[in-house]
Amino acid sequence: MDLDRFGEHAVLFRPIVSTQKTFYLALLGLVLIIVWGGGAYIYQFTQGLGITGLSLPIPWGVYIVNFIFFIAVGFGGTLTSAVLRIFDAKWRTPVTRAAELMTVCGVIFGTINVVFALAKPERVFNLFLYPRLGSPLIWDVLAIGSYLMFSLIYLYLPMIPDIARLRDTLPTRKRFYRFLALGWTGSARQKRLLERLINLMALLMIPTAVAVHSVLAWIFSMTIRPMWHSTIFGPYFIMGAIFSGIGALIVVMAILRRVLHLEGYLKPLHFNNMGILLLVMTIAWLYFTIAEYLTVLYGREPAEMAVFNARLFGEFAPQFWAQVGTCFVIPFALLISQRTRTIAGTVIAGASVVVGMWLERFIIVVPTLARPMLPYPTPTYHPNWVEWSVTAACAAAIALVFLLFVKLFPVISVWEMEEETGPETARAVGAARMADSA
Amino acid sequence: MPRWGMVIDLDKCTGCQACTIACQAENNVPVVGSRESLEQRSISWHYVLPDHKGEFPHQQVQFIPRPCFHCEDPPCVKVCPVGATYIDDEGLVLVNYDRCIGCKYCVTNCPYGVRCVNWRHYEWPEPYDQYQTPEVCLRPEGVVEKCTFCVHRLEKAKREAAAQGRELSDAEVVLLPACNETCPASARYFGDLDDPESTVSYLARDPRAFRLLEDVGTEPRTYYLAEERN
Numbered sequence: 001m002d003l004d005r006f007g008e009h010a011v012l013f014r015p016i017v018s019t020q021k022t023f024y025l026a027l028l029g030l031v032l033i034i035v036w037g038g039g040a041y042i043y044q045f046t047q048g049l050g051i052t053g054l055s056l057p058i059p060w061g062v063y064i065v066n067f068i069f070f071i072a073v074g075f076g077g078t079l080t081s082a083v084l085r086i087f088d089a090k091w092r093t094p095v096t097r098a099a100e101l102m103t104v105c106g107v108i109f110g111t112i113n114v115v116f117a118l119a120k121p122e123r124v125f126n127l128f129l130y131p132r133l134g135s136p137l138i139w140d141v142l143a144i145g146s147y148l149m150f151s152l153i154y155l156y157l158p159m160i161p162d163i164a165r166l167r168d169t170l171p172t173r174k175r176f177y178r179f180l181a182l183g184w185t186g187s188a189r190q191k192r193l194l195e196r197l198i199n200l201m202a203l204l205m206i207p208t209a210v211a212v213h214s215v216l217a218w219i220f221s222m223t224i225r226p227m228w229h230s231t232i233f234g235p236y237f238i239m240g241a242i243f244s245g246i247g248a249l250i251v252v253m254a255i256l257r258r259v260l261h262l263e264g265y266l267k268p269l270h271f272n273n274m275g276i277l278l279l280v281m282t283i284a285w286l287y288f289t290i291a292e293y294l295t296v297l298y299g300r301e302p303a304e305m306a307v308f309n310a311r312l313f314g315e316f317a318p319q320f321w322a323q324v325g326t327c328f329v330i331p332f333a334l335l336i337s338q339r340t341r342t343i344a345g346t347v348i349a350g351a352s353v354v355v356g357m358w359l360e361r362f363i364i365v366v367p368t369l370a371r372p373m374l375p376y377p378t379p380t381y382h383p384n385w386v387e388w389s390v391t392a393a394c395a396a397a398i399a400l401v402f403l404l405f406v407k408l409f410p411v412i413s414v415w416e417m418e419e420e421t422g423p424e425t426a427r428a429v430g431a432a433r434m435a436d437s438a
Numbered sequence: 439m440p441r442w443g444m445v446i447d448l449d450k451c452t453g454c455q456a457c458t459i460a461c462q463a464e465n466n467v468p469v470v471g472s473r474e475s476l477e478q479r480s481i482s483w484h485y486v487l488p489d490h491k492g493e494f495p496h497q498q499v500q501f502i503p504r505p506c507f508h509c510e511d512p513p514c515v516k517v518c519p520v521g522a523t524y525i526d527d528e529g530l531v532l533v534n535y536d537r538c539i540g541c542k543y544c545v546t547n548c549p550y551g552v553r554c555v556n557w558r559h560y561e562w563p564e565p566y567d568q569y570q571t572p573e574v575c576l577r578p579e580g581v582v583e584k585c586t587f588c589v590h591r592l593e594k595a596k597r598e599a600a601a602q603g604r605e606l607s608d609a610e611v612v613l614l615p616a617c618n619e620t621c622p623a624s625a626r627y628f629g630d631l632d633d634p635e636s637t638v639s640y641l642a643r644d645p646r647a648f649r650l651l652e653d654v655g656t657e658p659r660t661y662y663l664a665e666e667r668n
Contacts, residue, residue: 050557059542119540120580137519
């Protein structure tokens with residue numbers, strides 16, 4: 001099909017109008033992983049949570065780690081999109097939609113992991129039927145519920161003008177796009193209204209996201225367990241969420257850039273700027289980690305020290321030191337110098353941070369449980385294939401959402417790109433881009 | 439309203455574990471098998487903690503029988519998202535098995551580790567099903583369970599007393615829970631902590647009396663007596 005009718009940013013519409021063989025291969029691969037993980041979960045559902053690696057006194061494991069991790073990764077999306085929008089950072093436009101989609105995926109697949117962690121999942125609706133407002137888990141239900149709703153609206157609103165364009169130009173899926181475009185004509189009044197709504201949502205997203213991550217942290221810090229019961233956890237989780245989110249966003253950007261040939265949009269400048277953000281968060285991570293561990297070390301309370309030693313020198317030492325390496329040493333070394341803050345450099349740093357932050361969530365959840373306050377036979381926790389399969393399926397499902405999304409909608413906000421460059425220059429730049437990519 | 443509590447004399451306790459077995463039998467606690475047990479998925483409402491101090495050969499061991507402490511300010515009740523764990527009128531911390539969603543938040547927040555999870559559906563093959571206590575319900579897979587201070591025995595005793603038109607006496611309840619009844623060393627006492635005349639309130643005022651992890655502020659209703667604490 002002819003791409004010219006899409007104007008200067010036609011390359012952004014290419015995946016929507018033409019499908020390559022690799023798409024079907026990726027689709028097949030992801031669906032297979034999801035089916036495998038789904039099968040593993042059905043096995044767990046029918047046999048009980050006893051077939052996972054969970055036992056006493058460690059009844060929370062990989063699922064709770066995933067829960068925090070995925071929601072936290074989504075926060076990077078909110079932050080980049082909402083904060084950069086509010087401060088009107090010009091370079092943000094090619095990044096925001098992928099970031100917003102990441103938030104939605106993070107919230108959905110994070111929350112699903114809570115259901116996986118339940119020993120009686122068929123009763124999950126009791127959370128809505130008999131909520132006890134005193135429980136931090138109910139605060140989570142409220143916070144995550146609004147976060148999910150807001151992030152869906154916040155993803156959808158800036159898509160409306162682009163959907164309307166698809167409705168007007170594509171010969172297929174007419175009803176689908178007409179329904180989603182909500183009668184968008186592009187009149188001045190509609191535009192004004194839309195921009196005001198987007199700004200309002202951006203303003204709403206930030207406090208909601210802060211609330212979500214504070215409440216996630218409070219699940220742990222409201223308890224009386226050593227190294228959970230800590231005032232630093234709220235800010236620590238928010239910082240960690242931004243950190244892992246930016247890391248993940250860099251990886252997502254790089255994949256989209258490579259697969260969809262967006263070299264003209266996601267430029268080294270974007271990776272450099274995101275890299276600087278990530279560098280700042282790397283240093284913040286070090287600060288928070290030192291603040292957490294130094295206070296415990298100096299106080300030397302026996303119960304706290306038991307967990308401290310388990311993390312730094314005990315059975316969790318490999319995970320702990322791997323976390324230090326992946327959250328600080330690798331990203332800091334790569335991002336500190338302009339020479340290594342290239343696309344490849346930032347992607348390695350971002351991927352390293354994503355792995356490191358998963359490990360950090362593990363280090364937060366498990367060692368405290370592994371050091372009960374009364375004498376107990378040596379506790380162990382080895383996540384087994386069921387938990388890993390379900391985790392892989394979640395990651396594959398997020399990839400699948402991205403894969404289907406780029407088939408249906410442009411992953412970079414076209415109308416915002418046009419507004420940014422202005423119609424005249426945009427046409428010239430667009431023509432040049434078309435020539436480049438042809 | 440009574441405020442039920444327990445006192446366990448560690449100076450009398452021999453660590454024989456009869457209390458654990460009695461509890462297991464009385465409360466229809468499923469036997470999970472040796473493999474599950476090695477993976478630490480066994481269910482024990484009552485447990486005898488060996489508390490070691492010092493290095494061999496100068497080692498001391500104190501046995502600490504551990505039922506649920508039925509705290510005044512129970513951390514498990516605070517965090518339950520659906521109100522499945524609650525404090526009843528007489529201060530017992532109980533679980534509504536029909537409402538529990540199995541989030542295990544209470545398990546993580548109990549500093550004493552008294553709460554157990556039904557990791558699987560457990561079978562009662564013949565002839566074990568013949569030994570079930572009819573007053574105690576079986577718990578479905580996925581819910582959390584724990585010691586109830588044998589609330590079914592308490593209810594039964596109260597009903598009998600009410601039928602005869604009298605109050606429950608202290609002597610009737612001292613050995614009421616299955617663990618107390620079984621204890622060969624007579625080291626355990628049960629009763630109303632609010633009644634200044636009761637055995638438990640008398641013993642709880644003893645200079646030997648202490649409670650576990652008092653600094654976490656849960657105000658347990660189970661007291662221990664020991665001349666010397668490990």
